[in-house]
Amino acid sequence: MTSNTRVVVIGAGLAGVRLARRLGELGTPALLVGEEEHAPYNRVLLAEVLAGRYAPEVIALPPPSGLLRTRVTGIDRAARTVTCADGTSIAYGTLVLATGSNPVLPPLRGLFPDACLATTHRASGPGLGGRPTGRHGGPGPRLPEGVHAFRTMADCLGLARAVRPGVRVVVIGGGLLGVSAARALAVRGAQVVLAQQAERLMERQLDPDASALVLRHLTDLGVEVHTECRVRDVRCVEGTLRSVELADGYALGADLVVLACGVRPRTGLAEQAGLAVRKGILVDDALRTSDPHIHAIGDCAQHDGTVYGLAAPALEQADALAGLLAGDSGARYSGTRSLTRLTLTGPGSPFDLAAFGETEARPGDDVVRLADATRGTYRKVVVREDRLVGGVLVGELGTVGALARAWEGAEPLPDDAPLLHLLTNDGGS
Helix, strand or coil: CCCCCCCEEECCHHHHHHHHHHHCCCCCCCCECCCCCCEEHHHHHHHHCCCCCCCHHHHHHHHHHHEEECCCCEECCCEEEEEEEECCCCCCEEEEECEEEECCCCCCCCCCEEEEEEEEHCCEECHHCCCCECCCCCCCCCCCCCCEEECHHHHHHHHHCCCCCCCEEEECCCCCCHHHHHHHHHHCCEEEEEECCCCCCCCCCCCCHHHHHHHHHHHCCCEEECCCEEEEEEEECCCCEEEEEECCCEECCCCHHHHHHCCCEECCCHCCCCCCEEECCCECCCECCCCCCEEEEEEEEEEEEEEEEHHHHHHHHHHHHHHHCCCCCCCCCCCCCCCCEEEECCCCCCCCEEEECCCCCCCCCCCEEEEECCCCEEEEEEEEEEEEEEEEECCCCHHHHHHHHHHHHHCCCCCCCCCCHHHHHCCCC
């Protein structure tokens, strides 16, 4: 392929691999550039590797035909080349940024003893060997021994090597990632404390009742959960982690700390190249950035004001862009109405939950709930005027398929069907 038509994709995560594979199937092969030492993998399943349920190779993605392992350090838009850390230069006709996102490293005292917190709290994610990378992809400050981010396979394997029965672990963050990490560590026999700054677990996805069921599940696994709890300090003595101090002065003994404080789009390369960036790299319906020769997909992209940070939108964006780059002028991305689904395994039966749309009702909305405290199941839908606008299910998910289709279609609900029918008719899941 000549340089003026070559497609180069930076980032070998779900979005980048999907795009490269789709382009190959459509006769437009691409060069995929990824910086991680491990083969491409499904990041969504890292918690299952940490729990010991899956070996790393089980979550590997089907390999694309062309994969170059190196770190891209810069983009020359005028010359249409990218520069790599080893000094090589790669020409492109079309460049796709699928650089993903990085964990937020909170500005805690003691977290970066040798660096300025004003800059390190915006660091990118862990790089090779568990070392954080700077915002633009270069080496950043090293986390103290025993403190782990949880974003990459290297993070996961490093944490798995450190965990043993009885070890004291503090997980900072009670969102989707923090809950998954706490469950996985508890299954491995660790003594886990989860510190959540918000008033409840997974507050962005779940309503209070569903969140309470997640809390009960973690508690049954032996996880000690603290909500409305702010961590201010990581205490190390002679380079060894000793404790985590809360804002009220209470200290939690800790042998390991896991940072699960959310993610931030990885936009450093785009910013350096002068592309338009807000929360993420701005893209239009053709997933094109402010440079017509550069596109962006996945966690790093901001489309119509939204940075999704989820697998389903990333895959849809990759499919749409593959069609466009392969010659389908009508291919467009119009947004994703995505559903969050989480399965927590452990002693006993799995704990399943799904949430979509608006799980909290506004004044005037109709709400239907079905709860079974004995079985630990909960279903709720929110209907506004005559349309389903959101829902959350915990436990039996037989109705999730029908509910998701009704929500995604945004079509009026049948006049002759009682709202309770939404929660009792599975319609296939």
